[in-house]
Amino acid sequence: MKFNTRKSLRAVVFSVGTSASLLAAVAAQAKDTVELGFIGPLTGGVSSMGLGGRNSAELAVQLRNADPNSKYHYELVALDDECKPNVGVQVATKLATDRKVVGTIAHYCSAVAMGTVDVYHRFGLPMTVWGAVLPDITYGNDYPEITRVNGTMINQNEKAASVMTGLGYKTFAIIHDTTDYGKGHNTYLTQFLTEGGASVVGAFGVTADQQDFTAELTQVKALNPDVVVYAGLTPGGVRVRQQMEKLGIEAVFEGVSGIKSDAFFEGLGGELAEGTMTFLEGAPAEKLPGGAYFLKEYEAAGFDSPPEAYGPFAFAAMDLLIDAVEASGPDRKAIVEYMGGVKEHASITGPITFDDHGQNTVALITAYVAQDGKWVVWEDSEYASGARKLVAPK
Amino acid sequence: MDFGLIAQYLANGILLGTMYALVAVGFTLFFGVLDVIKFSHGDVLMLGTFIGFTAWLGLEAVGVTNPWLQLAGVLLCSLAGTALIGAAIANWLILPLKRAPQLNTLLITLMLGTAIREAVRLFYPNGSNPKAFPALLPDASVEIGSFALRADSVILVVSGLALIGALNLVINRTRLGLAIRAVAQDEETARTMGINYTLVVLATFAIGSGVAAFAGIMNGLYYNEINFGMGLILGLIGFSAAIVGGLGNLYGAILGGFLFAGLQVVGSALLPFASAYKDVFAFAVVIALMAWKPTGLIPERSSDRV
Numbered sequence: 001m002k003f004n005t006r007k008s009l010r011a012v013v014f015s016v017g018t019s020a021s022l023l024a025a026v027a028a029q030a031k032d033t034v035e036l037g038f039i040g041p042l043t044g045g046v047s048s049m050g051l052g053g054r055n056s057a058e059l060a061v062q063l064r065n066a067d068p069n070s071k072y073h074y075e076l077v078a079l080d081d082e083c084k085p086n087v088g089v090q091v092a093t094k095l096a097t098d099r100k101v102v103g104t105i106a107h108y109c110s111a112v113a114m115g116t117v118d119v120y121h122r123f124g125l126p127m128t129v130w131g132a133v134l135p136d137i138t139y140g141n142d143y144p145e146i147t148r149v150n151g152t153m154i155n156q157n158e159k160a161a162s163v164m165t166g167l168g169y170k171t172f173a174i175i176h177d178t179t180d181y182g183k184g185h186n187t188y189l190t191q192f193l194t195e196g197g198a199s200v201v202g203a204f205g206v207t208a209d210q211q212d213f214t215a216e217l218t219q220v221k222a223l224n225p226d227v228v229v230y231a232g233l234t235p236g237g238v239r240v241r242q243q244m245e246k247l248g249i250e251a252v253f254e255g256v257s258g259i260k261s262d263a264f265f266e267g268l269g270g271e272l273a274e275g276t277m278t279f280l281e282g283a284p285a286e287k288l289p290g291g292a293y294f295l296k297e298y299e300a301a302g303f304d305s306p307p308e309a310y311g312p313f314a315f316a317a318m319d320l321l322i323d324a325v326e327a328s329g330p331d332r333k334a335i336v337e338y339m340g341g342v343k344e345h346a347s348i349t350g351p352i353t354f355d356d357h358g359q360n361t362v363a364l365i366t367a368y369v370a371q372d373g374k375w376v377v378w379e380d381s382e383y384a385s386g387a388r389k390l391v392a393p394k
Numbered sequence: 395m396d397f398g399l400i401a402q403y404l405a406n407g408i409l410l411g412t413m414y415a416l417v418a419v420g421f422t423l424f425f426g427v428l429d430v431i432k433f434s435h436g437d438v439l440m441l442g443t444f445i446g447f448t449a450w451l452g453l454e455a456v457g458v459t460n461p462w463l464q465l466a467g468v469l470l471c472s473l474a475g476t477a478l479i480g481a482a483i484a485n486w487l488i489l490p491l492k493r494a495p496q497l498n499t500l501l502i503t504l505m506l507g508t509a510i511r512e513a514v515r516l517f518y519p520n521g522s523n524p525k526a527f528p529a530l531l532p533d534a535s536v537e538i539g540s541f542a543l544r545a546d547s548v549i550l551v552v553s554g555l556a557l558i559g560a561l562n563l564v565i566n567r568t569r570l571g572l573a574i575r576a577v578a579q580d581e582e583t584a585r586t587m588g589i590n591y592t593l594v595v596l597a598t599f600a601i602g603s604g605v606a607a608f609a610g611i612m613n614g615l616y617y618n619e620i621n622f623g624m625g626l627i628l629g630l631i632g633f634s635a636a637i638v639g640g641l642g643n644l645y646g647a648i649l650g651g652f653l654f655a656g657l658q659v660v661g662s663a664l665l666p667f668a669s670a671y672k673d674v675f676a677f678a679v680v681i682a683l684m685a686w687k688p689t690g691l692i693p694e695r696s697s698d699r700v
Contacts, residue, residue, distance in 0.1 A: 047522055204669050204670075212617070212658075215406060215659055218399060221399075235619075243617070246542075
């Protein structure tokens with residue numbers, strides 16, 4: 001008898017267990033699946049940025065799917081724009097024509113975003129930029145579909161000019177790639193430097209994939225500036241810094257947000273990178289309002305590459321997009337409308353408020369310096385404390 | 395413009411010119427022997443550089459850290475590997491198409507180049523990212539006024555020029571060179587004189603590809619960075635240099651290489667517009683030169699070929 005009781009008890013436990021798991025399965029099925037897009041450079045020279053962004057977006061999706069209160073089950077469709085405008089337009093079109101995709105976050109490369117915004121507008125697909133910083137992406141059009149969580153290069157260069165002139169540097173030579181990104185940085189940096197009383201002694205347009213900069217740098221050497229600026233992305237920055245050394249140019253090397261990646265140190269080795277200055281919107285992940293949470297979850301998710309500089313923005317953009325779906329349903333028009341009214345929306349990068357062009361109004365910019373193979377916030381660095389010295393102004 | 399600056403431009407130009415000449419020599423050798431244009435040349439160069447890079451990684455892994463030993467290992471693996479690849483391409487892709495229209499050879503090598511490039515991009519670990527090529531040469535430098543002369547640049551130029559010189563000796567002073575020249579002049583007669591035609595062709599492709607691999611390693615050592623797309627522009631420049639110098643003529647290729655480098659330097663240093671246009675300028679001048687001298691600056695003597 002006793003034996004029998006135990007047997008029936010086991011049967012009860014078994015059947016309860018089975019029905020519970022069945023129920024859970026039914027519950028999961030009851031949630032409609034919503035597809036959301038991610039576009040960024042997943043291969044090519046700046047792929048580290050793209051992979052960091054994709055992982056961060058993936059993390060936002062995973063965390064929301066794990067939340068029992070979410071109304072939908074989310075799936076990420078990640079596409080590679082290779083940081084090339086022509087490829088970007090192709091994948092953007094692919095995503096925009098897929099009616100199952102209700103919204104996307106996209107683009108690290110400004111030149112690509114400039115090419116694709118028309119596509120999103122034409123197909124009415126809401127797109128939030130997670131990395132590209134060219135002002136014209138939001139300010140150059142009136143498309144309600146386009147929004148951006150990160151700041152623009154206007155804020156970035158204003159800060160860059162004030163920090164560098166504040167340190168006593170007076171003469172600058174700018175090498176910029178001739179994409180919209182490099183040209184934009186050149187324009188704004190020149191403007192703010194001139195306003196700050198410094199002078200730009202030479203500006204050189206170069207192609208984005210140029211290998212040899214010795215001709216430009218030879219001219220730079222003759223101009224003997226305090227600071228050599230490279231306005232472009234990491235691969236070019238690595239080459240310019242390397243070739244400055246080969247030509248024996250003694251000057252501070254300053255980059256733009258495009259070179260702030262761990263790949264900069266991989267390509268260059270710690271010694272040459274030392275003392276490189278750069279500027280980036282927002283603050284380091286650990287100093288952001290939700291940074292500790294983000295980094296802990298990112299670590300726990302076990303991605304094989306770091307979130308890089310724009311990972312937190314990609315996370316915030318994806319999280320915002322999911323909030324939009326939760327609030328107004330998986331419908332492109334409704335999401336666009338929702339985005340138009342985003343104000344003081346909580347995110348790990350701080351509150352998001354879109355202006356009438358869909359631009360987040362954050363003006364927080366942080367200065368970084370390369371110290372011992374890492375990007376260190378300028379104020380916390382040994383260069384700011386005086387323990388180490390940048391190349392002195394001439 | 396002061397002396398230091400001019401010297402710096404000159405040094406840059408000579409280094410680039412040596413690199414271009416080494417690539418152009420391959421094009422001109424292949425054309426001389428088989429009358430074919432091998433468009434995969436630049437990508438074979440890139441493959442050779444990646445072989446050298448992999449050899450370096452291997453040497454690091456087994457604990458060989460002496461830079462000279464590493465350099466020897468890198469050069470040996472890269473040159474030998476690329477020479478083999480060059481001979482293999484000739485044997486299985488180019489020789490079988492000998493009776494087909496020349497356009498087919500051009501197309502098949504063009505496609506091969508793309509296949510090689512994409513294969514490295516997709517299958518080499520992290521192949522789409524640039525790789526930091528090690529600086530194996532001493533980086534001491536002498537400052538003469540505002541001109542920094544670096545030991546590694548000097549070594550690169552000297553060894554590049556020495557290789558071109560050696561190649562010239564091989565072509566003009568050895569039995570192999572004699573055979574190559576004989577085949578270039580008249581295949582049928584060369585065969586009847588007992589020259590092993592296939593062997594000569596394979597040797598020529600091995601030599602041309604090995605020289606290109608050297609240019610690739612040189613490129614890596616100079617810029618300390620290599621990437622899967624590096625062969626594309628180097629191949630194009632090498633090809634233009636060979637054409638403008640006179641396809642089929644060794645001296646023409648060397649002249650063309652230095653001419654192109656000179657144009658690039660002039661384009662970025664002396665002309666008033668943005669230096670981004672230096673390649674536009676260089677290629678435009680090459681177009682003008684070709685219109686002026688369609689057979690190249692040093693044309694192959696027609697008696698050589700009939």
